[in-house]
Amino acid sequence: MAPAIQAQNLVKTFGDVRALDGVSLDVPEGTVLGLLGPNGAGKTTTVRVLTTLLRPDSGRAVVAGVDVLKHPNQVRSLIGLSGQYAAVDEYLTGRENLQMVGELYQMSSRDAKARALELLEWFNLSEAMDRTAKTYSGGMRRRLDLAAALVVRPPVMFLDEPTTGLDPRNRLALWGVIETLVDQGTTLLLTTQYLEEADRLAHDIAVVDHGRVIARGTADQLKAQIGGERVEVVVHQREDVSEALAALAPYAKGDPDVEKNTRKITVPVSGGAKVLADVIRELDARSIEIDDIGLRRPTLDDVFLSLTGHATIAEQNGDRNTDETGRPAKGRKSHGKEV
Amino acid sequence: MSTSTATEHAIGAAVPRQRHGISAMAHDSWVVAKRNLRRMTRIPEIVVFGLMQPVMFVLLFSFVMGGAIQIPGTQASSSAYTQFLMAGIFAQTVTFAVAGASAGVAEDMTKGLVDRFRSLPMTRSAVLVGRTVADLVQTAFTLLVLAMVALLVGWRIHEGVLKALGAFALLLLLGYAFSWIGALIGLSVRSPEAATSAGLIWLFPLTFISNAFVPISSMPGWLQPIAYWNPFSATVQACRDLFGNQVGPVDHAWPMQHASLVSVGWSLIIMAVFSWLSVRKYRSAVG
Numbered sequence: 068m069a070p071a072i073q074a075q076n077l078v079k080t081f082g083d084v085r086a087l088d089g090v091s092l093d094v095p096e097g098t099v100l101g102l103l104g105p106n107g108a109g110k111t112t113t114v115r116v117l118t119t120l121l122r123p124d125s126g127r128a129v130v131a132g133v134d135v136l137k138h139p140n141q142v143r144s145l146i147g148l149s150g151q152y153a154a155v156d157e158y159l160t161g162r163e164n165l166q167m168v169g170e171l172y173q174m175s176s177r178d179a180k181a182r183a184l185e186l187l188e189w190f191n192l193s194e195a196m197d198r199t200a201k202t203y204s205g206g207m208r209r210r211l212d213l214a215a216a217l218v219v220r221p222p223v224m225f226l227d228e229p230t231t232g233l234d235p236r237n238r239l240a241l242w243g244v245i246e247t248l249v250d251q252g253t254t255l256l257l258t259t260q261y262l263e264e265a266d267r268l269a270h271d272i273a274v275v276d277h278g279r280v281i282a283r284g285t286a287d288q289l290k291a292q293i294g295g296e297r298v299e300v301v302v303h304q305r306e307d308v309s310e311a312l313a314a315l316a317p318y319a320k321g322d323p324d325v326e327k328n329t330r331k332i333t334v335p336v337s338g339g340a341k342v343l344a345d346v347i348r349e350l351d352a353r354s355i356e357i358d359d360i361g362l363r364r365p366t367l368d369d370v371f372l373s374l375t376g377h378a379t380i381a382e383q384n385g386d387r388n389t390d391e392t393g394r395p396a397k398g399r400k401s402h403g404k405e406v
Numbered sequence: 407m408s409t410s411t412a413t414e415h416a417i418g419a420a421v422p423r424q425r426h427g428i429s430a431m432a433h434d435s436w437v438v439a440k441r442n443l444r445r446m447t448r449i450p451e452i453v454v455f456g457l458m459q460p461v462m463f464v465l466l467f468s469f470v471m472g473g474a475i476q477i478p479g480t481q482a483s484s485s486a487y488t489q490f491l492m493a494g495i496f497a498q499t500v501t502f503a504v505a506g507a508s509a510g511v512a513e514d515m516t517k518g519l520v521d522r523f524r525s526l527p528m529t530r531s532a533v534l535v536g537r538t539v540a541d542l543v544q545t546a547f548t549l550l551v552l553a554m555v556a557l558l559v560g561w562r563i564h565e566g567v568l569k570a571l572g573a574f575a576l577l578l579l580l581g582y583a584f585s586w587i588g589a590l591i592g593l594s595v596r597s598p599e600a601a602t603s604a605g606l607i608w609l610f611p612l613t614f615i616s617n618a619f620v621p622i623s624s625m626p627g628w629l630q631p632i633a634y635w636n637p638f639s640a641t642v643q644a645c646r647d648l649f650g651n652q653v654g655p656v657d658h659a660w661p662m663q664h665a666s667l668v669s670v671g672w673s674l675i676i677m678a679v680f681s682w683l684s685v686r687k688y689r690s691a692v693g
Contacts, residue, residue: 118525144527154518156441158448163441170437171528173425199448215522 438536511592
């Protein structure tokens with residue numbers, strides 16, 4: 068099946084900043100690609116190129132079978148975009164916002180009105196629909212923005228950090244919506260700084276750094292790429308630590324790590340769940356009482372760190388000034404931490 | 407976000423209607439204009455303060471300065487000056503709409519909403535056309551209120567209602583043309599605050615080096631041709647003719663003799679040039 072989103076060798080420079088340095092990616096129809104990377108990596112610039120907001124210096128992009136550079140207006144009627152900050156008019160009510168978007172998607176005003184009501188209900192905004200968006204909380208605005216992106220049920224959606232700045236409850240709710248969309252067959256490109264989000268929502272992950280895709284695969288593949296399954300055991304009594312170490316020794320593929328205070332032993336292993344079962348039997352045979360035991364795979368955080376050489380969190384505080392939105396930085400007001 | 411309605415959500419997809427060319431542009435522009443007009447009702451301060459300035463000018467000029475400014479061939483009196491003044495104030499009011507357009511466009515460009523617009527399958531120019539049309543409606547409302555204030559302080563029309571309406575049409579045309587200058591300014595500056603000042607600053611020489619507040623014949627000789635050919639002067643003179651407010655001797659300069667024609671000509675030229683420049687700039691401004 069032809070990919071619903073395809074980018075080939077996208078390059079975009081702003082002055083001497085090479086925001087995109089040959090980004091290539093493809094998203095098969097009906098799947099979710101998570102674009103993962105720190106601030107300034109080029110995630111938003113990629114989204115802006117694919118959604119016709121920005122012309123690349125070179126490269127090619129096809130969305131829903133339509134060439135983005137040759138037929139941008141055709142692409143616009145096939146996509147939905149929800150950005151990092153809510154692109155809603157704060158002086159219009161929720162209902163007016165959605166109706167306006169519907170009409171600009173060329174729906175009749177009756178259809179636009181009906182669709183607005185449907186979406187407001189789905190996003191639990193019915194009660195607030197006749198209040199101006201100015202009075203909405205951050206989470207409500209995000210929901211309204213996402214609803215605006217769904218007005219025509221686009222087959223391809225772009226969500227640029229949809230949950231940045233949301234509290235955990237709103238984040239979970241938004242994840243639920245996104246999962247519903249994907250169940251209905253929407254192809255989705257999602258950018259995020261949250262590894263957990265990519266892990267949960269994306270079929271495939273592309274790690275972006277310095278305007279390039281530096282790794283690509285499923286979450287499991289990426290984790291396997293840096294290897295390192297570990298068994299973690301917390302013994303009940305401190306004097307059992309050395310006995311437990313002896314029990315683990317046959318399975319260890321490297322030096323164990325012992326935290327005396329927490330009575331936690333971490334041992335690199337290979338072989339997955341079977342090893343874990345063996346270890347439990349062995350400990351049991353030696354009558355060592357344990358508080359906790361588990362097989363730990365590397366998290367996407369570990370993957371990220373090993374691929375980019377820097378953590379995601381370190382850069383959240385904005386030590387890079389690249390304007391990742393891909394727009395001239397003129398006069399933009401700050402909309403949260405990633406502008 | 408209830409998932410129970412999620413399945414209904416997939417049913418009955420609305421099929422977008424297809425519009426082309428002018429009809430698409432008119433439709434999209436009207437949708438955007440409606441949005442801007444709604445905003446004005448939500449932020450009435452903008453409209454109210456937009457009204458206060460010209461009303462204040464009317465009162466200050468006719469009561470404070472009217473007695474001191476003598477129009478050649480007349481006695482210095484505030485009532486003669488009020489007749490002379492009103493066309494100038496009306497014209498100044500419509501051109502000051504520039505500031506509204508430039509601030510509005512600049513604000514839109516700095517907010518995320520412009521990305522929403524640009525990602526929609528709508529006519530590119532509709533964002534700007536919708537803005538200028540909404541400003542035109544606001545200008546018409548301001549003129550209406552201002553005309554009533556003017557009637558209260560003694561201004562009268564002497565050539566009939568039709569000609570007076572013609573004068574207001576010329577004023578609105580000039581205002582609409584000028585709001586395209588405002589749109590270009592709004593697209594060119596870096597913040598809404600800068601847009602307000604940049605939209606206003608050049609209007610002072612433009613409106614003062616004209617026949618709006620004093621007769622051009624009282625200016626130094628080298629300045630007179632500039633004042634005569636000022637698009638603003640032509641509209642003011644045309645309004646005086648149409649209102650029957652000509653006070654003092656008739657000006658024999660060509661643009662003053664053909665004021666209505668020159669006024670329409672200037673407005674159309676300004677509109678053509680600045681709408682073209684603005685739409686081009688909007689298309690390229692953000693990539």
